[in-house]
Amino acid sequence: MDELRLYTxxxxxxxxxxxxxxxxxxxxxxxxxxxAAGGGVTPLQNGMAIGAxxxxxxxxxxxxxxxxxxxxxGSVFLMGWTGGYVLLAMCLAPYMRKHGKFTxxxxxxxRFYSQTARTVAVICLILASLTYIIGQMKGVGVAFSRFxxxxxxxxxxxxxxxxxxxxxLGGMKGITYTQIAQYCVLITAYTIPAIFISxxxxxxxxxxxxxxxxxxxxxxxxxxDKLDMVVTDLGFKEYTTAKLGSGINMFAYxxxxxxxxxxxxxxxxxFFTVPxxxxxxxxxxxxxxxxxxxxxxxxxxxxxxxxxxxNTIEPAAGENLVYEERPQxxxxxxxxxxxxxxxxxxxxxxxxxxxKEANEMVKVDRDIMVLANPSIANLxxxxxxxxxxxxxxxxxxxxxxxxxxxxxAISHDLMKGMLTPDMSEKNELMAGxxxxxxxxxxxxxxxxxxxxxxxxxxxxxxxLAASSIFPALMMGIFSRNMSxxxxxxxxxxxxxxxxxxxxxxxxxxxxxxxxxxxxMEPNWFLGISPNAFGVIGALVNFGVAFIVLKSGEEAxxxxxxxxxxxxxxxxxxxxxxxx
Amino acid sequence: xxxxxxxxxxxxxxxxxxxxxxxxILTCLVIWFVVSFGFGLLLVDVLxxxxxxxxxLGFWFAQQGSIxxxxxxxxxxxxxxxxxxxxxxxxxxx
Numbered sequence: 001m002d003e004l005r006l007y008t009x010x011x012x013x014x015x016x017x018x019x020x021x022x023x024x025x026x027x028x029x030x031x032x033x034x035x036a037a038g039g040g041v042t043p044l045q046n047g048m049a050i051g052a053x054x055x056x057x058x059x060x061x062x063x064x065x066x067x068x069x070x071x072x073x074g075s076v077f078l079m080g081w082t083g084g085y086v087l088l089a090m091c092l093a094p095y096m097r098k099h100g101k102f103t104x105x106x107x108x109x110x111r112f113y114s115q116t117a118r119t120v121a122v123i124c125l126i127l128a129s130l131t132y133i134i135g136q137m138k139g140v141g142v143a144f145s146r147f148x149x150x151x152x153x154x155x156x157x158x159x160x161x162x163x164x165x166x167x168x169l170g171g172m173k174g175i176t177y178t179q180i181a182q183y184c185v186l187i188t189a190y191t192i193p194a195i196f197i198s199x200x201x202x203x204x205x206x207x208x209x210x211x212x213x214x215x216x217x218x219x220x221x222x223x224x225d226k227l228d229m230v231v232t233d234l235g236f237k238e239y240t241t242a243k244l245g246s247g248i249n250m251f252a253y254x255x256x257x258x259x260x261x262x263x264x265x266x267x268x269x270x271f272f273t274v275p276x277x278x279x280x281x282x283x284x285x286x287x288x289x290x291x292x293x294x295x296x297x298x299x300x301x302x303x304x305x306x307x308x309x310x311n312t313i314e315p316a317a318g319e320n321l322v323y324e325e326r327p328q329x330x331x332x333x334x335x336x337x338x339x340x341x342x343x344x345x346x347x348x349x350x351x352x353x354x355x356k357e358a359n360e361m362v363k364v365d366r367d368i369m370v371l372a373n374p375s376i377a378n379l380x381x382x383x384x385x386x387x388x389x390x391x392x393x394x395x396x397x398x399x400x401x402x403x404x405x406x407x408x409a410i411s412h413d414l415m416k417g418m419l420t421p422d423m424s425e426k427n428e429l430m431a432g433x434x435x436x437x438x439x440x441x442x443x444x445x446x447x448x449x450x451x452x453x454x455x456x457x458x459x460x461x462x463x464l465a466a467s468s469i470f471p472a473l474m475m476g477i478f479s480r481n482m483s484x485x486x487x488x489x490x491x492x493x494x495x496x497x498x499x500x501x502x503x504x505x506x507x508x509x510x511x512x513x514x515x516x517x518x519x520m521e522p523n524w525f526l527g528i529s530p531n532a533f534g535v536i537g538a539l540v541n542f543g544v545a546f547i548v549l550k551s552g553e554e555a556x557x558x559x560x561x562x563x564x565x566x567x568x569x570x571x572x573x574x575x576x577x578x579x
Numbered sequence: 580x581x582x583x584x585x586x587x588x589x590x591x592x593x594x595x596x597x598x599x600x601x602x603x604i605l606t607c608l609v610i611w612f613v614v615s616f617g618f619g620l621l622l623v624d625v626l627x628x629x630x631x632x633x634x635x636l637g638f639w640f641a642q643q644g645s646i647x648x649x650x651x652x653x654x655x656x657x658x659x660x661x662x663x664x665x666x667x668x669x670x671x672x673x
Contacts, residue, residue, distance in 0.1 A: 067642075086608070091604065251621075285653040292647070299642040567600075569670060
């Protein structure tokens with residue numbers, strides 16, 4: 001066994017052992033442990049757990065790669081996936097914590113005094129979370145298959161097994177403490193290579209500053225200027241100004257990701273685990289500290305990866321890399337099929353240019369940038385092994401959080417809340433564990449047979465949450481009058497419009513060939529891509545709700561009093577855990 | 580709570596607490612919008628004329644500055660709300 005494989009096994013299995021040990025130590029004894037970790041998590045711990053919960057395979061593996069190739073256009077992900085925390089901290093989390101329930105649909109059901117509202121919320125939650133989880137399972141499969149050199153299916157089974165052990169056993173409590181460990185693993189794995197690379201390229205060890213520094217080669221040229229020059233010379237768009245579609249599209253995309261963040265139930269649920277309203281506000285801040293650590297490094301990772309890639313292929317203008325002399329990492333990734341070269345002009349050298357006819361790098365998968373980055377920069381093997389463990393931590397922690405959101409919606413909202421209200425706590429805990437197991441099996445099945453749209457799924461999950469759950473929560477908190485009928489019509493029309501738009505451009509139920517308006521840009525409404533459409537769905541949701549409210553009855557007096565109660569930290573928590 | 584705090588007074592107190600909270604949220608959200616959608620997206624080309632080190636300013640706001648501002652906003656809001664909770668005597672029962 002070579003050195004790299006040995007290190008990888010140590011890093012991956014060492015961290016897994018740690019997760020299992022934590023899960024055993026923090027196993028759940030009650031439903032309160034299972035859904036909300038007994039309400040005893042400190043803001044700092046919760047912030048870290050939210051960080052891990054939040055940063056998925058998409059953040060860890062894909063985002064920097066996207067930025068590397070989109071340049072400035074990649075900013076939508078950076079702002080979109082952080083800005084939502086401002087909304088959470090001010091507009092949602094404190095009041096929902098005060099109300100003191102376990103799940104998001106339960107809050108919606110209480111506030112809109114309606115089992116129908118609760119059911120609609122459960123359906124929206126499951127749609128958004130399932131869409132999201134497919135991407136995670138895929139990430140787990142890809143990471144395992146690359147680093148442990150097993151095939152994709154096997155990698156997925158191992159991933160399912162690991163999640164099963166600690167989430168079914170520990171519920172929210174086990175997941176919380178495991179996520180804290182996973183955060184530490186993933187942030188170390190992300191920043192160490194970034195520090196090395198920044199130091200190498202610019203002489204500044206802090207990547208956030210390195211990105212704005214001059215190159216260390218003595219030329220005195222700024223890294224970003226040089227990068228702009230290199231890519232425009234080859235016909236690509238200028239790195240620091242390249243837009244993602246139109247200005248409107250970037251605006252809508254950013255807004256959809258922000259409000260989607262604030263509407264995704266697996267994140268909101270985490271705020272139910274802290275002991276007070278004050279702690280809920282603070283933990284949103286801590287969460288963003290831990291998230292920002294990765295998110296402000298990511299643009300440096302992206303730009304430097306692009307720079308190194310360009311530089312490897314064409315060290316100086318006109319001196320292209322000879323294919324036979326390509327480095328080892330190039331060969332490794334060629335073997336996975338994620339990197340492909342075609343010698344179109346037959347000169348034995350690699351030409352990487354924007355013009356499709358002349359470009360010989362026919363495939364450079366964006367997802368390989370973070371994973372390949374340490375080897376491109378010639379970093380030691382233990383760093384590469386660490387990145388493997390980090391990628392797995394990111395994918396597993398998010399998958400566990402999503403699974404918990406789904407299983408609690410089914411066992412707590414549907415079964416305990418509606419079908420069999422007299423279920424004992426012990427049975428509910430058992431039901432929670434069974435639905436968790438079934439969710440893992442379903443997620444695994446979808447990971448093995450991904451509907452042909454896996455690439456764009458994560459962004460669509462945000463659109464679904466943005467157009468259904470976010471507006472309902474906002475109206476429930478900020479409008480005392482908002483009625484159940486208005487909220488229900490709002491949610492259904494919001495998610496309906498969004499799904500319709502996604503389906504008409506990406507195919508009904510994503511089946512290729514059934515998209516009746518075509519997937520292409522000229523047919524997009526105002527030039528907004530399906531991934532960015534959530535904000536329009538949210539506007540429809542708000543609009544419909546207020547029209548229905550104007551033409552019908554307001555919420556009854558006791559509901560208005562309930563709203564007054566959860567708006568203030570003082571006073572009794574609503575009849576919390578006794579129904 | 581002493582007896583002279585009539586029901587009405589409590590309601591009034593709650594109401595002005597909420598109004599203050601809304602004002603605070605609005606202030607924060609205006610800043611939130613300006614740094615991200617304003618500086619990072621709508622005004623990016625104008626700001627890109629200005630440079631700090633190797634960064635064009637608009638690009639910096641879009642990829643770095645907005646995130647730092649979000650952070651500052653949440654902690655500032657959290658601190659201010661702590662003060663409001665005290666001022667209106669609506670802190671949590673411990």
